[in-house]
Amino acid sequence: MTFEIPFGPQHPALEEPINFMFEIEEERVVNVKPRLGYVHRGIEKIAENRNYQQLVYLSERICGICSFAHALCYSQVVEELLDLKIPERAKFIRTIVAEMERIQNHYLWLGLTAKEMGFETLFMYAWRDRETIIEMLDMISGKRVNYGMSTIGGVRRDIPEPMIKRMEESLNHLEARAEYYTKVCTKDPSILKRTVGIGILRPREARALCAVGPTARASGIPRDVRADEPYAAYGEIPFKVVTYRGCDVASRMYVRIDEIKESIKIIRYALKNMPEGPIRVKAPMRVPEGEAISRVEAPRGENLHFLKSNGTDKPERWKIRAPTLANLLSLCRMLMGVNLADIPVVIAGIDPCIACAERIALIDAKTKKLKVWEGKDLWRYANEWYRKRYGL
Amino acid sequence: MRRSEIRKQLRIRARNIIVQRDRRFFVNIEKKDLKRAIRRLMQMKNYTHLSTITALDVGSMIEVIYHVAFTDALVSVKVQTSKDEPIIPSIVDLIPGVALYEREIHDLFGVEFEGNPDLSPLLLPDGWPEGVYPLRKWWSVDRVLSKLGGKR
Numbered sequence: 001m002t003f004e005i006p007f008g009p010q011h012p013a014l015e016e017p018i019n020f021m022f023e024i025e026e027e028r029v030v031n032v033k034p035r036l037g038y039v040h041r042g043i044e045k046i047a048e049n050r051n052y053q054q055l056v057y058l059s060e061r062i063c064g065i066c067s068f069a070h071a072l073c074y075s076q077v078v079e080e081l082l083d084l085k086i087p088e089r090a091k092f093i094r095t096i097v098a099e100m101e102r103i104q105n106h107y108l109w110l111g112l113t114a115k116e117m118g119f120e121t122l123f124m125y126a127w128r129d130r131e132t133i134i135e136m137l138d139m140i141s142g143k144r145v146n147y148g149m150s151t152i153g154g155v156r157r158d159i160p161e162p163m164i165k166r167m168e169e170s171l172n173h174l175e176a177r178a179e180y181y182t183k184v185c186t187k188d189p190s191i192l193k194r195t196v197g198i199g200i201l202r203p204r205e206a207r208a209l210c211a212v213g214p215t216a217r218a219s220g221i222p223r224d225v226r227a228d229e230p231y232a233a234y235g236e237i238p239f240k241v242v243t244y245r246g247c248d249v250a251s252r253m254y255v256r257i258d259e260i261k262e263s264i265k266i267i268r269y270a271l272k273n274m275p276e277g278p279i280r281v282k283a284p285m286r287v288p289e290g291e292a293i294s295r296v297e298a299p300r301g302e303n304l305h306f307l308k309s310n311g312t313d314k315p316e317r318w319k320i321r322a323p324t325l326a327n328l329l330s331l332c333r334m335l336m337g338v339n340l341a342d343i344p345v346v347i348a349g350i351d352p353c354i355a356c357a358e359r360i361a362l363i364d365a366k367t368k369k370l371k372v373w374e375g376k377d378l379w380r381y382a383n384e385w386y387r388k389r390y391g392l
Numbered sequence: 393m394r395r396s397e398i399r400k401q402l403r404i405r406a407r408n409i410i411v412q413r414d415r416r417f418f419v420n421i422e423k424k425d426l427k428r429a430i431r432r433l434m435q436m437k438n439y440t441h442l443s444t445i446t447a448l449d450v451g452s453m454i455e456v457i458y459h460v461a462f463t464d465a466l467v468s469v470k471v472q473t474s475k476d477e478p479i480i481p482s483i484v485d486l487i488p489g490v491a492l493y494e495r496e497i498h499d500l501f502g503v504e505f506e507g508n509p510d511l512s513p514l515l516l517p518d519g520w521p522e523g524v525y526p527l528r529k530w531w532s533v534d535r536v537l538s539k540l541g542g543k544r
Contacts, residue, residue: 034492035514036514036515037513037514037515037516037517040515040516042526044500044527045526045527045533049533080413207441208487208488208489209488209489210441210442210443210487210489210490211441211489212441223440223441228440228461228463228464229415229466291412291418292412292416293416293459293466293468295443295461295466302443302461304443304444304459306446306457306459308448316448317446317448317449319444319446319448321443321444321493325444325492325493325496326443326444326489328492329488329489329491329492330489
């Protein structure tokens with residue numbers, strides 16, 4: 001018997017509500033259809049009535065977690081149209097903040113995925129450690145989210161010497177913690193049972209579906225804008241693109257934990273080699289006619305902004321493509337054939353911020369009887385299922 | 393990547409290829425050549441993926457830009473279609489990953505992608521009036537609002 005299960009769009013904890021219509025046979029997913037638009041705010045339309053300076057703030061509010069990645073991408077695209085050369089020091093500060101944001105995002109993700117698995121301790125641990133990096137971002141920018149650091153022509157705040165000292169201390173702490181999480185996530189039997197071989201995305205499929213970011217890298221594809229098209233100071237900093245070949249949720253976890261370590265190395269190098277000098281140049285209000293594209297590796301993957309200007313102080317068209325949209329089809333592919341109990345973990349796997357589904361309704365295909373599940377029920381169902389089956 | 397490589401691969405005139413800067417190419421082609429051009433770009437070495445599809449309102453035409461990513465460049469293929477009959481061949485059979493981008497443009501610009509099996513609404517809510525394409529310039533915020541019967 002086939003069941004149809006609408007999943008979402010309401011879930012209280014996170015941004016980006018989304019609806020998935022699952023077709024289920026017994027307990028296996030046989031078909032998935034995504035439906036977006038529940039938070040479509042029409043930002044691209046709004047942008048046509050705002051000037052370039054106002055849009056810096058708007059770009060930062062596209063996403064609460066990758067806010068800097070969007071602001072950076074937008075600043076770069078305007079700078080390209082203005083033909084503005086930004087100071088070297090600003091480039092390094094941009095790199096540092098972008099990597100701090102990546103660490104922050106990956107710890108957040110690790111915690112949420114742990115929670116989906118019913119591993120509350122790891123959730124608490126990861127979020128406690130995320131607090132360390134958030135405090136550092138607060139110290140530099142004055143804000144815990146939406147840092148307001150990037151602007152057209154450079155960055156808004158400098159990182160002075162005393163801050164560097166404090167950052168080094170917390171980086172040491174975070175590195176030790178990342179080592180610990182590697183140990184936990186590669187050894188703990190309940191994590192392995194819930195993630196290894198779950199939500200498979202083969203490299204061929206990832207290529208065809210244009211997957212980006214850690215989702216692609218966990219399928220063995222070394223796709224990273226930082227390496228392919230260096231922006232900010234990435235061209236001058238040595239780092240390696242982390243890939244794993246497992247193609248499953250476990251690989252997505254290992255990619256992110258290793259990226260935390262890699263980001264720490266990038267920040268250390270950037271802090272040490274940061275040149276002295278100004279941090280921003282003045283940008284004019286009017287932007288000459290033209291078109292430009294900017295790409296940035298956000299924590300979740302490639303971020304693309306296209307901007308067409310018409311010579312006034314307002315853009316003609318500003319197109320934004322955030323990484324989650326690029327990974328949605330890959331997610332649908334991963335969900336095919338998975339067990340109902342694995343849906344939360346697999347959805348969490350691409351880091352779309354929709355893991356915490358508020359409610360789920362089971363419709364019996366024959367009688368059309370509707371059974372509505374809360375997100376909690378699915379969560380309980382998933383954890384019970386594993387407990388009964390494996391005694392975890 | 394160099395201009396001559398793209399020119400040789402796509403077999404088009406050099407003046408249709410605009411080199412904006414290092415790593416940035418814009419290619420103007422006809423609608424009927426779109427599928428062939430995308431297929432040929434995919435065969436080039438260093439091809440990685442199709443980043444996204446952008447649509448924009450350029451007066452009486454709608455311009456659709458395909459951003460094809462390579463490890464060493466980003467090639468943006470431009471095609472135009474008239475607003476009266478906005479039909480463009482779908483490339484979903486070549487690259488399955490573009491399905492959502494085509495649906496997005498179908499929602500917001502009303503472009504029909506010939507050959508895409510599923511163009512159901514992706515972003516706009518259920519019950520959205522037919523013929524209202526919010527990102528077309530004619531549909532100003534006030535016009536959309538009055539059509540929807542709402543106030544600012």
